[in-house]
Amino acid sequence: MQTLLEPLLQKEFLKNIFSWFQNHGRQDMAWRKTRDPYAIMVSEFMLQQTTVGTVKPYFDRFLGKFPTLETLAGGELNEVLALWSGLGYYARGRNLWAAAREITAKHAGRIPREFEKLQKLPGVGPYIAGALSTIAFNEPAPVLDGNITRVMLRILAIEDDVKLKAVQVILRKAAFDLSVQAKRLEERFKTLEKMGGPRSLSLALMDLGATVCLPRNPACEICPVAIHCLARRFGRQNSIPIPGEKAERPTVRRLYAVISRKGAWLMGQRPKEGLFGGLWEFPGFDVPSGEEPIPFLERGVFKETGVPIRVKESVTAFEHQLTHRIYAVRPFIAEISHRAGRWRLKAKGEIYEKFRWIAPAAISRHGISAITKRILAESKVEPGD
Numbered sequence: 302m303q304t305l306l307e308p309l310l311q312k313e314f315l316k317n318i319f320s321w322f323q324n325h326g327r328q329d330m331a332w333r334k335t336r337d338p339y340a341i342m343v344s345e346f347m348l349q350q351t352t353v354g355t356v357k358p359y360f361d362r363f364l365g366k367f368p369t370l371e372t373l374a375g376g377e378l379n380e381v382l383a384l385w386s387g388l389g390y391y392a393r394g395r396n397l398w399a400a401a402r403e404i405t406a407k408h409a410g411r412i413p414r415e416f417e418k419l420q421k422l423p424g425v426g427p428y429i430a431g432a433l434s435t436i437a438f439n440e441p442a443p444v445l446d447g448n449i450t451r452v453m454l455r456i457l458a459i460e461d462d463v464k465l466k467a468v469q470v471i472l473r474k475a476a477f478d479l480s481v482q483a484k485r486l487e488e489r490f491k492t493l494e495k496m497g498g499p500r501s502l503s504l505a506l507m508d509l510g511a512t513v514c515l516p517r518n519p520a521c522e523i524c525p526v527a528i529h530c531l532a533r534r535f536g537r538q539n540s541i542p543i544p545g546e547k548a549e550r551p552t553v554r555r556l557y558a559v560i561s562r563k564g565a566w567l568m569g570q571r572p573k574e575g576l577f578g579g580l581w582e583f584p585g586f587d588v589p590s591g592e593e594p595i596p597f598l599e600r601g602v603f604k605e606t607g608v609p610i611r612v613k614e615s616v617t618a619f620e621h622q623l624t625h626r627i628y629a630v631r632p633f634i635a636e637i638s639h640r641a642g643r644w645r646l647k648a649k650g651e652i653y654e655k656f657r658w659i660a661p662a663a664i665s666r667h668g669i670s671a672i673t674k675r676i677l678a679e680s681k682v683e684p685g686d
Contacts, residue, residue, distance in 0.1 A: 311482045314529050319497055321525035322505035325512070327353075331360060333504065338412045338437035339370040345432050346397045346424065350390055350624075359388050371410060374401040382579050382668020389671060395578060396424020414438035431476075435499040439487075441480040443473040444503045448510025454542045455514060458531035463542055550627050556598045557585040557632040557676055560610055561684030565660045567608065567646075568667075569653030581659065581667045583632070583676060586652075598633060605650040610635040617679045621672050632676045660684070 327333070330353060332344035343363055347356045363384050367373040373381070378398055385394035400422040404412055412433065413419050419430035427443070434442035445453070450463060453472050461468050480499045487498035497505075513520045521533050532538045560567040560583070568581045586601040588594055595612045602610050616632040637644075649655050659667060661684065664677070 308478075308482065310529060311479055312486065314526055315479065315483055315486055315502065317525045317528075318505045318509065319501060322497070322501055322508065326505060326508050327511070330357070336437070338414075338433065339373075340364060341437040342370075342400075342412060342429075342433055343397065345429050345436075346393045347388065349393055349429075351388065355388070359384070370401050370404060370412070373398060374405040374410075378573070378579055379666075379668055383666055384668075386580075386669050387671055387674060391578060391580060391668070391670070393424060394668075395573060399423035400425060412437070414440055416440070416442040427473075432503060435480060435503040439484075439498045439500045441477065441484045441499050443476040443480065444506070445472055445476055446507060446510075448508075448514070449476065449503075449506040451516065451542055452506055452510045452514045455519070455532035455538055456526070456530050458535055458537060458541065460537070460541055460543055462545065464545070548625075550622075550625060552627045552629055554588045554590075554594075555585055555628045555630050556588050556594055556601075557583045557630065557672075558598055558602050558610060558612070558635045559583050559616065559632055559676065559680050559682070560602070560608065560635050560637065561682075562637060562658060564684050565658035566684050567606065568657055568659050568673075569606070569650065570655050570657070571652075572654050577670050579668060580670045580673070581657070582670055582673045584653070585672075594631060595633070599635075602635070605647075605652055606656055607645055607647040609638040609640075609644055611638040616676065619675060619679070621675070628672070630672055630675070632680065634680060634682060 330344075332341055335341065344356070344360055347360055347363075366380070366384055367376055376398070378395065381394050381398045382391060385391055388394075403422055404410060408418075413422075414434060414437070416430050416434045419425050419433055420427065425433075428446055431442040431444035432446070434440045435444055450472060453459075453475055454463065457471065457475065459468055459471065463469070463472075480502055483497070483499050483502040509524070509526070513524050517539070519538050521527050521530070521538055524530070524533075527533055530538070532541045558567075567584065569584055570581050571577045571579060573579045584602050584606055586598065586605075588597050599610055599612060602608060612633045612635045614634050616634060618629065618631045621628040621630050646656055646658075
């Protein structure tokens, strides 16, 4: 049985999908309208595990502040994280900043176009390397995001776990072979606009997965490459990909103290590596089972920051979901306890790299997490005197 791994079918597949892409591709995104490798790199970092609609305003604001790779490399990490606040997965922002600095230092400010060199940059794995090679430079490379992977699994009727090494090898080969064929077709038919090369192939496959080859109930009747899809031929399009096992996420109780003094809030900065790396937040602690929250929080704040506090009232509790855990967040408004006598704010603690009293007007200049934003919204209090 012929499959998409064979060159003759690849050419027919490409002609069909390129024709469809010209008429139905999503062309309304700012990063689709540019060939600037830097802007495309920013978009690819932001789009990891985040929807297009969420990314659009962040992309525009980010390029407004850092319009070139040089400006990003010369900026401060805190500025980057401030612009990233609310977008989540903050390691992406840290890695994007680090990659810009490395490109400036080691590649004369030019983003490499080679797949292998790109993978050596901070935060750049096989997917982003492939996306930059193809979309920014129109060079052949394997590109496998979630949408493209689903399309390829169905086209090839692969019913094994996508995490298996053998499956990954097949998918990478199929994706790379198609990309090479796309480049050849583009060079052969330079006068035909629909022959878009590796760039158009990557974008077309992404769009096909996002709009037609959906996770559930794929629209096979309007798919431009349905004739090549073995899953559809065997009636397996609704069972491929096979669902992976979902790991149970533990729920962690987390307490925060909203402490104010002289019109500013006490906040700590997380270490650059690790969860919420480099972000500023109210002093917060994971509370062990069996501990009374208020005494635990008062002791924890004093031990970590050197500031003696007295909890005054609670703020509305809420859940914050991460990929690997669920936080049951319970914030409290607290005041400095004057019964403790003289005290001094520590320069750093065991959890936080540094502490700072931050006025409300300065909050936007600091990278803060979605949890911190939610606490600010829920507490609805101004820092006191």
